[in-house]
Amino acid sequence: MQEHWTIEQYKKYQENKGKRSKYGAVKTKIDGHTFDSIKEAEFYNELKLRLKAGEIKGFCLQPIFILAEGLKYKADFIVFNNDNTTEIIDVKGFKTKEYKVKKKVFEDKYRLKIKEV
Numbered sequence: 001m002q003e004h005w006t007i008e009q010y011k012k013y014q015e016n017k018g019k020r021s022k023y024g025a026v027k028t029k030i031d032g033h034t035f036d037s038i039k040e041a042e043f044y045n046e047l048k049l050r051l052k053a054g055e056i057k058g059f060c061l062q063p064i065f066i067l068a069e070g071l072k073y074k075a076d077f078i079v080f081n082n083d084n085t086t087e088i089i090d091v092k093g094f095k096t097k098e099y100k101v102k103k104k105v106f107e108d109k110y111r112l113k114i115k116e117v
Contacts, residue, residue, distance in 0.1 A: 025093055033061060040076055040091040043117060047077065056081055065106060073102045075114065092116045 025037035035041040047059045057080040065073045077089040088106075092099075095116075103114050 043091050067105045073106045088112055088114045090114050090116050
C-alpha cells in the first residue's frame with residue numbers, strides 16, 4: 001500500500017470526498033458532463049464508441065419528459081438507432097419506489113418502454 005500521495009492524488013480524493021450517494025454511486029465527470037454513477041459514465045463512453053463506429057445515429061443526455069403538471073421524468077439517455085427507432089435508457093443500480101412509479105406513468109403516457117441497463 002502506498003504510504004504517501006502525490007498532490008494530484010490528494011486533490012482528486014478531496015474532489016470526490018463526500019460525493020457518494022446514499023446508494024453508493026459515485027458522481028463521475030467526463031467531457032464536461034457529470035454523471036450520477038461510474039456505470040452511467042461508462043455507458044456514455046460506450047455510446048460515443050458506437051456513434052464513432054456508425055452503429056447508431058446519435059444520442060442525447062438526460063432528456064426530460066413531462067408526465068403530469070409538476071411531475072417530470074429525466075432519463076439518462078435517448079439513443080437514435082440506424083433503423084430509425086429510439087431507445088429510452090436508464091442506467092440503474094437500484095430502483096427506488098419513485099422511479100418505479102415514474103416508469104409506469106412514462107410507459108403508459110408515451111407508449112414507449114424504458115430500457116434499464
